[in-house]
């Protein structure tokens with residue numbers, strides 16, 4: 593039986609994308625060869641990567657002065673590639689938790705890093721507001737969705753500098769105005785595809801401004817020039833990304849999926865707020881659409897966390913254990929998670945309440 597998959601990443605993907613990728617593994621386009629045994633420079637694969645890029649451009653309405661790249665190394669590799677390519681003197685980082693901090697740590701190897709705002713004082717349960725952004729930054733780095741803490745920047749904010757955004761866990765979940773960012777990047781494995789490929793959307797004019805030498809593989813201009821084929825790209829993950837983007841387009845694109853995401857998240861947040869056994873530690877207005885952490889409420893804090901996890905497992909649910917930094921539970925409600933899965937979780941919470949409420 594297919595499980596309700598609430599994993600934070602790698603995470604649930606559209607069934608049709610997995611089925612089509614399975615078929616391509618056995619025989620790509622009826623050519624008698626597997627997708628993973630042909631040259632990445634063959635026409636058959638060139639079509640795949642081109643279509644993945646053009647679908648992303650279409651779904652996100654990416655302006656023509658931006659380039660789409662498919663790279664290896666994960667979002668974590670970008671934490672160092674970004675300052676390598678963009679940090680000459682000073683960069684600003686908004687510290688909203690674990691991933692933002694990791695990005696900041698790498699940047700410090702390349703130049704001055706200013707923490708322009710932080711939510712650490714309250715265990716990253718909110719998004720800093722009314723931030724005073726210095727205008728002399730080479731760029732400002734933000735993490736739009738904080739996968740671990742469940743906070744999210746809900747709107748594109750106008751900052752007076754080049755904004756670089758880690759959108760690993762909320763890309764394609766809501767409409768963004770790409771023109772407000774100098775660069776958007778992330779690992780595909782949360783909302784776009786499997787692990788192994790990283791997407792980068794970069795405005796070309798921000799490159800080539802630093803004085804340091806950049807190793808060929810680390811230089812975005814290499815990958816632009818070579819169409820993400822300077823070295824062998826992650827062919828299989830890119831194929832699954834293409835299938836996932838085709839699926840998203842067939843549903844009506846980002847606006848259509850956003851409506852469903854808003855509905856799914858509301859269902860779950862409403863139940864967390866209603867149910868006396870549970871509470872959500874996140875500031876209401878900053879609650880993420882994609883990663884929803886919740887814990888036992890104060891009155892029930894002595895209940896064993898494993899009890900609820902076991903209870904949901906028996907009902908075919910997986911991936912609900914919370915991150916150790918937050919505790920409790922976390923439901924990731926990515927694009928490919930069906931509303932039926934959220935309904936099943938809500939039902940489980942209500943049944944659990946009926947057994948354990950005092």
Ligand SMILES: *Cc1c(COP(=O)(O)O)cnc(C)c1O
Nearest residue numbers: 666667668691739758760761779
């Ligand atoms: C998962 C995640 C990362 C790390 O991605 P890798 O591809 O494993 O390097 C970075 N940032 C955010 C926001 C994430 O959710």
